[in-house]
Amino acid sequence: MAQRHLDPTDPAAADVTGEALAGYLRARATEFLRALRLHRETGGGSAGGAEEPADAARALRRSARRISASLHTFRPLLDTGWSEEMRPELAWLSGTLGLEHAYEARLERLLLALHRLSGAVAVPAQAADVVTAGGRAAGSAPAAAKAALTGGAGPAHRTPGTDRGNLTVGAAKAGALLERQLTLARTRAHSTALQAIGSSRFHAVADKVALLASEVPLAADAPATDLRPLAAAAEERLTDAVTALPLITAGHPYNAEALVHGLSPDPAPHPQDGPWHQVRLLLRLHRYAREVLHGADDAANVRLLAAGQALNRHRDASEAAAAAAQAARTPRIAPATAYALGVLHADQRHEVEASRFAFQRAWQRRTVTAP
Numbered sequence: 001m002a003q004r005h006l007d008p009t010d011p012a013a014a015d016v017t018g019e020a021l022a023g024y025l026r027a028r029a030t031e032f033l034r035a036l037r038l039h040r041e042t043g044g045g046s047a048g049g050a051e052e053p054a055d056a057a058r059a060l061r062r063s064a065r066r067i068s069a070s071l072h073t074f075r076p077l078l079d080t081g082w083s084e085e086m087r088p089e090l091a092w093l094s095g096t097l098g099l100e101h102a103y104e105a106r107l108e109r110l111l112l113a114l115h116r117l118s119g120a121v122a123v124p125a126q127a128a129d130v131v132t133a134g135g136r137a138a139g140s141a142p143a144a145a146k147a148a149l150t151g152g153a154g155p156a157h158r159t160p161g162t163d164r165g166n167l168t169v170g171a172a173k174a175g176a177l178l179e180r181q182l183t184l185a186r187t188r189a190h191s192t193a194l195q196a197i198g199s200s201r202f203h204a205v206a207d208k209v210a211l212l213a214s215e216v217p218l219a220a221d222a223p224a225t226d227l228r229p230l231a232a233a234a235e236e237r238l239t240d241a242v243t244a245l246p247l248i249t250a251g252h253p254y255n256a257e258a259l260v261h262g263l264s265p266d267p268a269p270h271p272q273d274g275p276w277h278q279v280r281l282l283l284r285l286h287r288y289a290r291e292v293l294h295g296a297d298d299a300a301n302v303r304l305l306a307a308g309q310a311l312n313r314h315r316d317a318s319e320a321a322a323a324a325a326q327a328a329r330t331p332r333i334a335p336a337t338a339y340a341l342g343v344l345h346a347d348q349r350h351e352v353e354a355s356r357f358a359f360q361r362a363w364q365r366r367t368v369t370a371p
Contacts, residue, residue, distance in 0.1 A: 324344045
């Protein structure tokens with residue numbers, strides 16, 4: 001059922017001027033400072049995955065992403081030098097703080113997939129929820145997933161005909177290899193994040209955000225300028241990028257398109273994933289622009305949120321498949337381990353394909369403009 005909502009580009013709608021942008025940026029800057037205070041009070045967390053520091057880091061990234069996106073979409077209405085200086089710094093901060101959680105979620109995703117593919121024990125309820133969500137959800141627990149995979153998380157509920165001999169053994173060894181590699185990467189990312197938080201570069205960013213919370217450097221004519229044309233331009237860039245995607249192919253389930261180049265020796269990211277990742281970023285810019293215009297209660301966000309979740313799952317599955325392929329290139333691993341990693345890689349590429357199908361369904365669910 002299509003949703004009905006007011007068209008943000010409707011000439012009859014009330015103007016949303018630079019004053020609304022200033023209020024939005026001040027609110028996001030205040031959220032950033034609140035999250036920073038929480039992060040400092042909890043000591044920055046540890047590589048063990050404490051909840052409060054992780055929540056504070058996510059809130060920092062959330063605010064930084066929205067400020068950076070607004071500076072990009074509405075840059076003609078802001079001081080040029082200031083916005084061009086702030087955007088890359090906010091992107092650096094968000095990316096640095098997100099790496100640790102990305103490695104944690106990737107490890108959990110891969111261990112749960114190995115658990116599911118081996119068919120040895122039932123997937124725990126909490127783990128199944130994470131798999132269903134398909135994104136980098138809060139509260140990741142790769143240790144629990146590994147325990148379930150190896151049979152150490154309580155009683156194992158075996159089902160008839162689920163043992164796969166060498167595949168189960170290979171899956172356990174593949175899980176141990178992935179855990180070693182991704183835990184090392186996560187530890188390094190944690191150290192990098194701690195160094196970034198204590199650096200002069202981060203303090204300079206925090207000082208600028210603190211100033212933004214009280215004073216937004218708008219251009220001279222911004223208070224009286226309508227924001228809707230700039231928001232419409234962001235939507236147009238998104239629409240053009242989506243048009244370039246193979247949505248007809250993605251609209252057919254089990255089309256196997258995501259498995260093309262699956263045996264390529266090139267360790268670089270999968271070539272066909274790039275345009276989908278770009279659409280994910282443009283969709284995020286569009287969503288945040290609508291937040292500036294309509295607030296978080298925007299009705300169209302239901303559709304956009306579903307599309308964004310599908311692209312998040314696409315990103316996660318693509319990165320997980322790349323991690324499995326990288327692990328399979330480890331020298332002198334057992335054939336059963338290599339086979340399990342190959343099955344895991346194919347499984348995650350199928351998840352990529354399923355996410356494209358889900359995005360196509362969500363995107364085609366067009367909204368209807370109210371008369």
